[in-house]
Amino acid sequence: MNTPSFNIAAVERDTGLSKDVLRVWERRYGFPVPDRDNNGERCYPAEQVDRLRLIKRLMDLGHRPGKLIATPLDELSELAPRRSKAPALAVPASHEGLDELLTLIKQHDAASYQQAMQQRLARQGLQAFVQDTVAPLTGKVGEYWEDGRFEVFEEHLFTELTNRLLRQAISTLPGGTRGPRVLLTSVPDEVHFLGLLMVESLFTLEGAECIALGTQMPLLEIGRAAEAHQADIVALSFSGAFPQRQIPGLLQHLRLVLPKEAALWAGGSGVARIAKIDGVGLFNTLDDALAALAMWRTQHD
């Protein structure tokens, strides 16, 4: 395996660090220091790209870049998350066996994972399956990813397999007709969709009419879609990886774009620490969302 070099655009794509950041780090911290081609443009060796990806991962965990770059290469030991974890209350009985499931992913054994999940789904029923298996499992995958136990492609495998399970489950449900019309999507740059699928499962079970539009809808288009589908509720999902800074502005902006009569709801680990916004419902858990759905119904009977 050769080690070709990346230009700055390729590094941005592969690490998620913007060109501006890459340049300003070089200026400030003296890392990364790429080679230059004949044309004076940066050529990052694969080694530096790997290190950058590691740094990015630790940053998403709450570390600060200045420190990380200074640290030699025993960063690997710093895997302990700085961000104070929830102190792991007593694990509910139904949450047991999750690590075993992730072990299957770690072994790249798609078939066994799928089978084990099918069994849990049959045993628990869809609602409990989503709330007590898929949701905590997704959280655990986040942890595994944060402390380096999962490679990117293992997280992708998990996402893809779980995707299939949830869609399969949803497809067996009768289309809801009695509840509100709920438009489910996410904003540009937000590609995570498992949260949307979970909500769709639960809401459809409750008889709501879900219209899933996939991820990454431009704001103005969300407004048009809400009008076209006469949505009662527009529900967005923000993952923990989404830049939190942008969320409040984004939601306020969208609130202005949407028809007044449409409710705007946002959920996912990305909104956990967002301050309340006028006219926008923020939900930290699936239970909160279900409660809000029930509340909506009492107000629109």
Added chain:
Amino acid sequence: MNTPSFNIAAVERDTGLSKDVLRVWERRYGFPVPDRDNNGERCYPAEQVDRLRLIKRLMDLGHRPGKLIATPLDELSELAPRRSKAPALAVPASHEGLDELLTLIKQHDAASYQQAMQQRLARQGLQAFVQDTVAPLTGKVGEYWEDGRFEVFEEHLFTELTNRLLRQAISTLPGGTRGPRVLLTSVPDEVHFLGLLMVESLFTLEGAECIALGTQMPLLEIGRAAEAHQADIVALSFSGAFPQRQIPGLLQHLRLVLPKEAALWAGGSGVARIAKIDGVGLFNTLDDALAALAMWRTQHD
């Protein structure tokens, strides 16, 4: 509905035009000319953002920005694609009725669309359904989108519903075991996945063992995944919207990263006009890909 203003990052997100491009257009062509906030930063009114999106759409169609920006606002009439279209040979009988399907999407009638597609699937069988319905339908959606008959959110609805159908169909197939192990994914910034699902359907029908890893895998991670899963073939998909300039470099780069014994295949409308690359298979149609699979088998028996 108010018209709040976008900062340059929001415009990049919503239009897909990079900050560099937005600034250089302003300098060169005098459009867009955003307002400035107290801090001297650009504030784009929603009107300009809409126009930029329109320009971007026409550019993807083959028009050049300089001309587009000069044109007042009867651009709308320029909807005629500049890119020479294939002159629409005699439409095969099986391709009939596709416009009716898209009409259902245009009416936002998800249920009827899904039902109609289910019928076609049952009638044609999976292979013909993919080749004669889904593939041409996806092409037509591209056309509709290009000449403005589809809004963004309508394309999203189509993608989501078709996604469901294909996954449902795939889930009923027995997992292939006799063929090569095929790893299916796409590179960062490439989010289109219907092509991957189509290939997965056909390959799984042929008995190949498909490992789908979703979209947007960093290059180095694709290499790791190929090793971990001992993939015989790594298959990538490039949509027509993916920046063509980047594709050859990307593929050459990836070729170096992959284990020598793994084949690298790329397909999708993005590779239609890409020059041949050493050690990389390029496929313009699903038939080509199936032929390559058969060929692979004769060489590895």
Added chain:
DNA sequence: CTCTGTTATTTGTCCTAGACAAAATTGACG
């Protein structure tokens, strides 16, 4: 008139270097 190779224009991306504000940390003080 069509094809092919050469020159000119268009266009995206990269470069440097400076500035500033939001977020996070530190320190002072009640």
Added chain:
DNA sequence: CGTCAATTTTGTCTAGGACAAATAACAGAG
């Protein structure tokens, strides 16, 4: 020990210059 202010850190923005790849325009040959 908690709260508010000062300070550092960090990302993003700005400006204009430069260059090369892609595309269009043109010239000359068959």
